[in-house]
Amino acid sequence: MSPPNVLLVTIDSYRRDHCGAYDAGYPFTTRLTAATEGFVRFDRAYASAPWTLPAMTSVLTGIDARRHERFTHETSKLSAPPLGSLLASHYECTAVVNNGNLVAGSLLDEGFHHWHYEHEHGATFDAARAHLAAHRDATRPWLLFVHTNLPHDFWQPRARRYHEVTFPDDEWWCLGDRVLSWNVDEEKRAGARRAYDASVARLDEEIVTLLDRVDLDRTVVIITADHGEGLEPERGRVHHG
Numbered sequence: 001m002s003p004p005n006v007l008l009v010t011i012d013s014y015r016r017d018h019c020g021a022y023d024a025g026y027p028f029t030t031r032l033t034a035a036t037e038g039f040v041r042f043d044r045a046y047a048s049a050p051w052t053l054p055a056m057t058s059v060l061t062g063i064d065a066r067r068h069e070r071f072t073h074e075t076s077k078l079s080a081p082p083l084g085s086l087l088a089s090h091y092e093c094t095a096v097v098n099n100g101n102l103v104a105g106s107l108l109d110e111g112f113h114h115w116h117y118e119h120e121h122g123a124t125f126d127a128a129r130a131h132l133a134a135h136r137d138a139t140r141p142w143l144l145f146v147h148t149n150l151p152h153d154f155w156q157p158r159a160r161r162y163h164e165v166t167f168p169d170d171e172w173w174c175l176g177d178r179v180l181s182w183n184v185d186e187e188k189r190a191g192a193r194r195a196y197d198a199s200v201a202r203l204d205e206e207i208v209t210l211l212d213r214v215d216l217d218r219t220v221v222i223i224t225a226d227h228g229e230g231l232e233p234e235r236g237r238v239h240h241g
Contacts, residue, residue, distance in 0.1 A: 003090060005135075005219040006143040008083075009207065010059060012052060012099055012152035013240070014225035018200050028166070028201040031208040036223065047227035052101040055226040056147070060084075060108050077107070084111030087143050094131055095145040098124040102147055112145075121150050121158075125206040132213040150206065151229065154199040155179040155192070155240070166198035179240040192238045193231050 020026045020033035021041055048058040048065040057063070057070045061080040065071070068079050084093040088111040095115045102108060102117070109115035118124040128146045135142050153159050155175035163172050173191040178184075184192065207223070214221060230239035 002139075003141045005141050005215075006087075006091070007214055007219055007221045008143070008145045009210070009221075009223045010056065010145075010147045011203065011207075011223070011225045012147065012149045013227065013229040014151045014200075014203075015196075015228045015231065018151070018196065028197050029204045032204050035208050035211050039221070039223075045224065047225070050227050052099050052226050053106060056102060056106075056108065059224070059226060060145075078110070082108050082110050083143070083145070084109065084113075086111070088113065090141065092135075092138070092140055092142045093145075094142065095147070096124055096127045096131070097145075097147040098149040099147055099152070121148060121153070121202070121206070124148055125210055128210055129213055132210070136213075136215075146210070147226075148203065148206070150203040151196060151199050152240075154196040154229075155238075159195055159199050162202040163195050163198040166201045167194055170194060175238060179238060184238055189231075189238060196229065196231060 017023045018026060018028070020029040021036060021039075022043075047055050049055045049071070054065040054068070054070050057068050057078070058065050060082040061068065061078060063080050070076055084095070087093055093112040093114075095109065095112050097103070097115070097117050098119075098121060100117070104115055104117075116127060118127055124146065125148070128144060131144055155178075157174055160172050160174070163170065170191075173188065173195070175192050175195065179192075211221070232238070
């Protein structure tokens with residue numbers, strides 16, 4: 001019997017309380033919750049760092065950030081082989097990434113046969129779905145790694161279209177670069193959370209149409225986040241990182 005295919009999806013800046021699988025009252029991931037019913041859920045899973053490069057280095061090498069020490073944009077040599085290196089001899093390894101910290105210079109592409117960076121959210125999922133369609137009847141097992149920035153970018157102008165679909169009666173308010181660390185009043189804080197909700201609602205659509213193309217009988221599917229996002233009403237602030 002041949003090894004199973006592997007689909008690894010990492011969602012950038014994704015909060016646990018914005019996923020219906022963990023918070024049954026959350027209304028914006030109904031499709032994802034239904035699609036993953038019966039999946040194994042890990043109730044205790046922790047990010048090793050609060051931003052993408054060190055966190056994803058941990059995901060793809062299995063090494064805690066305190067040990068691999070890749071905290072700056074100056075990517076140091078990896079202290080352990082990434083996932084592609086471990087599987088390349090038996091799997092066709094492909095990645096579609098949506099975050100600039102994960103371009104080939106991150107060294108996390110080592111061992112992957114194909115590594116693509118897509119700037120647009122939709123293009124990332126389009127490329128992933130196209131890959132799955134092309135490999136529907138593949139005889140060699142494959143690894144597909146997909147990293148999406150959809151929730152991460154809730155504070156950017158590109159997220160406005162998601163907000164207008166999910167909250168058509170709300171006025172769009174762009175947090176912009178102030179997301180890095182900015183004390184905001186209650187009204188602005190609520191607006192930031194709705195913008196995040198709207199991006200998650202779009203994620204719900206994109207990720208489920210990706211799962212629809214997977215043969216679950218032959219594929220191990222892993223859906224996780226690199227780290228969370230700071231939407232803290234009790235502290236009166238929004239902060240990224």
